[in-house]
Amino acid sequence: MEVRPGQPGDGEGGARGADATLMRSVAANDEAAIAELYDRFGSLVFRMACQALPSKAEAEDAVQEVFVRLWRTAGRYDETRSALVTWVMLIARRHLVDKLRRSRARVRTGSLDQPQVPPALAPESSSRMDQDERMKTLMKRIDALPELQRTVVVRAYLGGQTLRQIGEELNTPLGTIKSALSRALVRLRERSGEEFAA
Numbered sequence: 001m002e003v004r005p006g007q008p009g010d011g012e013g014g015a016r017g018a019d020a021t022l023m024r025s026v027a028a029n030d031e032a033a034i035a036e037l038y039d040r041f042g043s044l045v046f047r048m049a050c051q052a053l054p055s056k057a058e059a060e061d062a063v064q065e066v067f068v069r070l071w072r073t074a075g076r077y078d079e080t081r082s083a084l085v086t087w088v089m090l091i092a093r094r095h096l097v098d099k100l101r102r103s104r105a106r107v108r109t110g111s112l113d114q115p116q117v118p119p120a121l122a123p124e125s126s127s128r129m130d131q132d133e134r135m136k137t138l139m140k141r142i143d144a145l146p147e148l149q150r151t152v153v154v155r156a157y158l159g160g161q162t163l164r165q166i167g168e169e170l171n172t173p174l175g176t177i178k179s180a181l182s183r184a185l186v187r188l189r190e191r192s193g194e195e196f197a198a
Helices: 012-027 031-052 056-076 084-108 124-143 147-158 163-170 174-197
Strands: none
Touching (some): 012 031, 012 084, 031 056, 031 084, 056 084, 084 124, 124 174, 147 174
């Protein structure tokens, strides 16, 4: 199971402490820790890749690349700044966006007759930066949610799972999952409104 809420009695700090220990082990090339990281997040990253990329083969390649990136940057994970699921999703999204940009760049360079505009000067550059900033802000808001709400939002909106699938995988009643999603969306809207009002 790729995103697991804490066990009964575990606090948010306990779950994050366990995540920090896991990532230190990943950084130390502990094969069991790397396998655990993949078991927890592999299917979620794969669903994201399938939504972003045109073929299953490309999605499978992207998942491998994302986990290599996670392994290489494991030592940078800071549990005081974000939950592990948030960190993994940000890295996965960044990798997928980079992959899509590279593939578009290859298509553009196919025609040598047309003048090439440096990416930094392309009109869409600023909007890409804005999108990245908005995504980071959104992920920070999601990260501040209680654990079950955060898990449901990440699985439903980033992982593309149905609420029924989430309930089955978490062994949680569908009504509880629906309620958690509803409360999460209300909190996210409230946080957004507070920032605009500030």
